[in-house]
Amino acid sequence: MTTILNRLERSVIDDIPSRPVTRPVPAPATIPARGLDISLSGVAKSFGEHKVLADLDLHIPAGQFVAVVGRSGGGKTTLMRLIAGLESPSTGRLRLGERDVAGLQPDVRLMFQDARLLPWKRVIDNVGIARGLGWRDKAEAALADVGLAARARDWPAVLSGGQRQRVALARALVSHPGVLLLDEPFGALDALTRAEMHALMLRIWQARGFTAVLITHDVGEAIALADRVLVLREGALALDVEVPRQRPRGHGDAQLAQLEARILAAV
Amino acid sequence: MSSGRRSRGGRVLRRLGGAAAAWTLPVVLLILWEAAARTGLIEARTLPAPSSVAVALLASIEDGSLPAHALISTQRALKGLFIGGGIGLVLGVLTGAFPIAERFLDSSVQMLRNVPHLAIIPMVILWFGIDEEAKIFLVAIGVMFPIYLNTFHGIRTVDRGLVEMGRVYGLSPVELYLRIILPGALPSILVGLRYALGIMWLTLIVAETISASSGIGYMTMNAREFLQTDVVILGVVVYALLGKLADIATRLVEQWALAWHPAYAVKENVR
Numbered sequence: 332m333t334t335i336l337n338r339l340e341r342s343v344i345d346d347i348p349s350r351p352v353t354r355p356v357p358a359p360a361t362i363p364a365r366g367l368d369i370s371l372s373g374v375a376k377s378f379g380e381h382k383v384l385a386d387l388d389l390h391i392p393a394g395q396f397v398a399v400v401g402r403s404g405g406g407k408t409t410l411m412r413l414i415a416g417l418e419s420p421s422t423g424r425l426r427l428g429e430r431d432v433a434g435l436q437p438d439v440r441l442m443f444q445d446a447r448l449l450p451w452k453r454v455i456d457n458v459g460i461a462r463g464l465g466w467r468d469k470a471e472a473a474l475a476d477v478g479l480a481a482r483a484r485d486w487p488a489v490l491s492g493g494q495r496q497r498v499a500l501a502r503a504l505v506s507h508p509g510v511l512l513l514d515e516p517f518g519a520l521d522a523l524t525r526a527e528m529h530a531l532m533l534r535i536w537q538a539r540g541f542t543a544v545l546i547t548h549d550v551g552e553a554i555a556l557a558d559r560v561l562v563l564r565e566g567a568l569a570l571d572v573e574v575p576r577q578r579p580r581g582h583g584d585a586q587l588a589q590l591e592a593r594i595l596a597a598v
Numbered sequence: 599m600s601s602g603r604r605s606r607g608g609r610v611l612r613r614l615g616g617a618a619a620a621w622t623l624p625v626v627l628l629i630l631w632e633a634a635a636r637t638g639l640i641e642a643r644t645l646p647a648p649s650s651v652a653v654a655l656l657a658s659i660e661d662g663s664l665p666a667h668a669l670i671s672t673q674r675a676l677k678g679l680f681i682g683g684g685i686g687l688v689l690g691v692l693t694g695a696f697p698i699a700e701r702f703l704d705s706s707v708q709m710l711r712n713v714p715h716l717a718i719i720p721m722v723i724l725w726f727g728i729d730e731e732a733k734i735f736l737v738a739i740g741v742m743f744p745i746y747l748n749t750f751h752g753i754r755t756v757d758r759g760l761v762e763m764g765r766v767y768g769l770s771p772v773e774l775y776l777r778i779i780l781p782g783a784l785p786s787i788l789v790g791l792r793y794a795l796g797i798m799w800l801t802l803i804v805a806e807t808i809s810a811s812s813g814i815g816y817m818t819m820n821a822r823e824f825l826q827t828d829v830v831i832l833g834v835v836v837y838a839l840l841g842k843l844a845d846i847a848t849r850l851v852e853q854w855a856l857a858w859h860p861a862y863a864v865k866e867n868v869r
């Protein structure tokens with residue numbers, strides 16, 4: 332509950348038109364790890380001569396759900412890899428909470444379009460891949476959170492695409508990360524499964540309060556899920572807009588339709 | 599439930615039918631062969647009847663010569679496989695994992711690979727005479743390359759996304775190796791093992807035929823000197839059986855090690 336209060340509070344401070352949360356959020360089953368805020372100042376990234384990101388200044392407050400949209404090759408994945416510490420910026424400074432990002436960040440987790448499960452490990456062992464004390468119980472709890480407790484002993488090969496992504500989500504949640512980075516994780520799913528995943532994602536984000544960065548090529552998806560949408564074009568921010576906060580967000584809302592048109596124009 | 603059982607019964611019947619179909623041609627050929635030998639159409643010295651091969655089999659089991667020869671051949675084969683396969687595996691892991699090792703080793707190994715290993719038999723005889731080492735050395739050289747190549751290839755083609763995922767989840771280099779890279783390379787390594795087993799028997803047959811004082815190859819060469827064609831045929835059959843046995847063994851290993859793989863899935867996984 333505290334995270335929601337925080338979020339409402341923040342929205343007042345940020346002076347953004349806020350509406351009451353329309354759907355009551357169930358009390359989180361686990362202690363929510365607070366999200367971490369992400370800040371980039373003057374971050375640029377080049378691969379050899381090729382400049383992929385140019386001079387980005389960006390602050391993502393803790394617990395925000397941000398969507399990044401843009402054409403393919405615009406540098407979205409590169410931005411995500413920088414935040415995760417998988418690449419280091421050519422220039423500029425990247426901070427996560429109180430510290431500078433240098434190397435892999437244990438409280439940042441990633442999801443990709445492919446679930447990247449180890450096919451030779453059963454679902455439970457995939458979720459608990461990082462091991463550590465009491466990993467099995469934690470992995471089982473995370474699997475239960477994504478509704479797959481019954482499939483713990485299965486091989487990944489027998490799961491559907493959506494189930495595999497849910498396993499990947501459970502794996503990312505085990506360690507209660509402060510930041511979850513999502514690189515088009517729903518891109519390969521059919522429409523129905525995708526809608527299910529959206530609902531699951533929102534429910535877990537609301538319960539846990541981590542900071543979420545979702546990369547997507549689907550503007551509708553960005554508006555449906557995120558608090559804020561960034562458009563990344565040729566390595567620079569072309570647009571940075573807040574999305575009105577009521578949830579769930581109905582289709583056919585005139586304000587949202589207008590926003591969607593604005594984003595599409597910027598992409 | 600009952601329909602499930604009935605369909606399982608049907609499956610067993612169908613499989614039996616399949617087996618019968620597979621065995622029809624060999625059995626017919628065997629009968630024709632026997633008939634041709636009995637009527638004198640084929641001279642016994644050229645190709646003895648299957649029944650006389652069977653008699654030779656029983657006799658050689660009774661006097662203990664066949665088991666002794668088969669045992670020593672199998673021992674040579676396995677020793678060569680372990681030594682050569684072990685070296686190939688270690689080299690493959692090294693070159694697959696460390697670019698420096700690849701630069702130093704790979705082109706040399708690729709060069710040596712192009713030498714047919716049977717071509718060095720004269721040299722091996724010069725080095726080792728007809729001692730045990732000669733046969734084991736040849737087998738080891740023969741099996742080393744397929745294991746090496748497939749290990750190297752398997753490690754190189756492990757999904758980089760999986761390795762990166764492992765790094766993100768904090769696995770140490772050793773853990774990455776044991777939990778991601780080697781299991782990922784295993785299907786390829788097992789393909790190498792299959793090739794290696796074929797080469798293993800082939801090499802041993804040649805080596806034992808040329809220079810040995812025991813083993814199945816020696817048994818057949820010895821029999822040839824005394825014109826015991828039935829024993830020669832028996833040797834060929836025993837080689838075939840040993841090869842088949844090795845094949846079954848690898849298939850079992852694959853089924854166990856690759857249980858996760860859809861292509862090898864055992865019934866347990868089907869829901």
Ligand SMILES: Nc1ncnc2c1ncn2[C@@H]1O[C@H](COP(=O)(O)OP(=O)(O)O)[C@@H](O)[C@H]1O
Pocket residue numbers: 378381383401402403404405406407408409410
């Ligand atoms: N490791 C790399 N080496 C060289 N070029 C890269 C590398 N990673 C990404 N790029 C280049 O950076 C650009 C942006 O890539 P990416 O961040 O994947 O874009 P997006 O995810 O928006 O499609 C592309 O032109 C791509 O070719």
Ligand SMILES: [Mg+2]
Pocket residue numbers: 404407408514
């Ligand atoms: Mg991308």
